[in-house]
Amino acid sequence: MPEDFRSSIVLYLIAGAVILFVLGQSVFFLVKSWKHGKELGIDKSKLKNAITSSALFTLPSALSVLATVIALAPALGLVIPWVRLSVIGNITYETFAATEALKAFGVETGITEAVTSKEAFAGVAWIMTLGICFSLVILPFVAKPLHKKFLNAGKKKNADENASTEETAEASTNGKKKRGFAGFVDYVTPALFIGLIGAFVTNSILGSGKADVNLDGAGVLSVITLATAIVVSILLELLSRKLRLTWLEPFVMPLGMIAAMAVAIVVYNVAPEIALIEWRG
Amino acid sequence: MAKNKKQKSYYDKVHGWGRVSTISALCVLLMFPAAICLYLGVFPDLSLLFKGLLKVLPLYWAMAVVEVIFYTPMLGAGGTYLSFVTGNIVNLKLPCAISAMENAKVKANSEEGEVISTIAIATSSIVTTIVLAIGVIAFAPFLQSFTESPLLMPAFKQVIPALFGALGAGYFLKHWKLSVVPIFVMLLILVFVSDIGASTLIFPGIIVSVLATFVMYKVGFLDKKESK
Known part of the structure; x- marks a missing residue:
């Protein structure tokens, strides 16, 4: 056997x-x-x-x-x-x-x-x-320098900010603001994250799967799931802010995710022929 | 000054632990197929092995380099070493770290961010490892019927939109100025190359996102309310 x-x-x-x-x-x-x-x-x-x-x-x-x-x-x-x-x-x-x-x-x-x-x-x-395994081979050599570069860019930005505090008043009276590369560092992480999250989000809207596999490409069910996750997370976030439910905060994203998966189950079982529609295969 | 010194020494320690544990993990990982060969008393034909490796190595080794460069700044020091050992970075470890840092309201490039992202990634790794171990050991015979049952199957097929929808909601709202261009460009890419796959789309997505952000920053579009 x-x-x-x-x-x-x-x-x-x-x-x-x-x-x-x-x-x-x-x-x-x-x-x-x-x-x-x-x-x-x-x-x-x-x-x-x-x-x-x-x-x-x-x-x-x-x-x-x-x-x-x-x-x-x-x-x-x-x-x-x-x-x-x-x-x-x-x-x-x-x-x-x-x-x-x-x-x-x-x-x-x-x-x-x-x-x-x-x-x-x-x-x-x-x-x-x-x-x-290749990432483990290179990681011991490159992780530290890469990470330090990233941190140093952040530190340089802080130093620049301190140094330019005195110039700020003068600069703002001239109506110009200094936008050096170091100040850009604060936006790099959000930009990286948006590229990453956006790839999966947009793929759920327009990405195709394999022609012979159900529910792997963008279609009714992926968009409903995505929309539910977004709406539930935003509602829970608003709820926790308005009512000051601090205990709810860490659960907002997991609950949004679980609610979306639950809705996918319901939609698929109630109207399978509609749920199975995939516009990109 | 004192704080800087302390900060430096903590990061140095993390890199020290990370290097040792990564090299150990590599050894342990390579011992696994070696142990299988010893136990079964066979060694695969080298030419066949090479043929298989030729299909897999060029693509995945190149991807490993790209992933290390792109993800290291996002994962933090401790998070990087842990994530690359335990895997599932884009679909699990990074979302966890991002979500935890958002909740704790800390920046990724601060020492607080380092601590929170490492805690999130370590927890995620532990939970995944335990779920897999319990699943494999205790429930292996029934699992397929569970994840493929007609009732629950759609949920498991939709993990990705559920996860990234929940994660993206707050993030896109908070950084809406940064989000519009990359989302639009990625949708446009998908119109023409719909089978590119999310894991490949990430790279043009990130490049467009960073470039667009840089341009918006330079022209002063981000000066006012965009939260950092």
Whole structure:
């Protein structure tokens, strides 16, 4: 039986060790940043809110990551997809890498059929791992200089602001305002975030999926889900501000997300023929 | 001055921990396929392995470089090391960090932002890892019927619009001046290349967004009310 080697207890133990390492790293950084947050005098409730809202925000996505593990399981068993998606893994990458790796080993059925060859199984593990690991190779060299550059730009801006305080009055009387590159730094992060969020938002409105797959491209259901998420989040945000419900703040985005997913379920089950309309395939 | 010194030393420490843990993670990660080979007593044919790698490496190694450059400033020091080890950056770690920093009203390039984003990303990583572990170990036999049940399936197919809609709502409102141009350009790109995919669209999106913001900043359009 092919399942024998793909789901042996030893493989589970090897995977467990890898996953424990990752978990340990996250716990380590969580503890260190929590402690430093307290040193900086950040309100404990802010730190707690960051944890609760992140956990809630992550839950629905984590379930969909789990769905990818399950989707790859018929071919590869659970162990490889489990490790791959716990370490660096990414939904779009893993399916592509697994399919290409299997093809290279002559398994033309890709991820739809169980892998019976041990060689192909080991080959897939190598290809998926080597393909994804490059960021970890360069990160130790480039993360610090990149990050410092970003921080220094921010510091330079502060220094510029202090230095130009005396000039401000004069400049404003001339009706001109100095707009140096350093002052632009404050807008860089919002601009980056908008590019990132906007890509997913616009793709839900006009992006196409695969012709033979339902609900993967932009259509009625993706737009209804998107609109619900936006409207519910804004309403909750207004509600928490008007009524000063500070406890609600960390839950605004997760609740908007969950409400939108709930509406998707309702719409699909009430009017499936309308929900399935995808204008871009 | 004293604060600057302290700040520097905290960031240096984070980079120190980050480097050690990233290199360790790389070793652990590479040991996984090696352990599989040892356990199964096989080693894949090198020419086949190379053939497969040729399909995957050029694209993903190039993407790794781009991702490191683009995401490092957004994730903060600790968040960067954690995110690149645990993955799902654009669809999970970054949204979590952005949302947490918005809630806490801290800037990404401040030390407070560093702390909050690291806490958010660490929590997100822990939750994902635990959900996956429980899912795989305890519920594996039933999971497929759960995520693919006709009743719940649409929700799992719509995770992305739900997540980015909820995240984008407040962000676009707050920074509406910065949002109009990139959103319009990205929609325009999609009109012509509808199958570009969100993960590729991010890069032109970010470039347009930063350039448009720079132009608006230079002409003074952002001077008044745009919150930073």
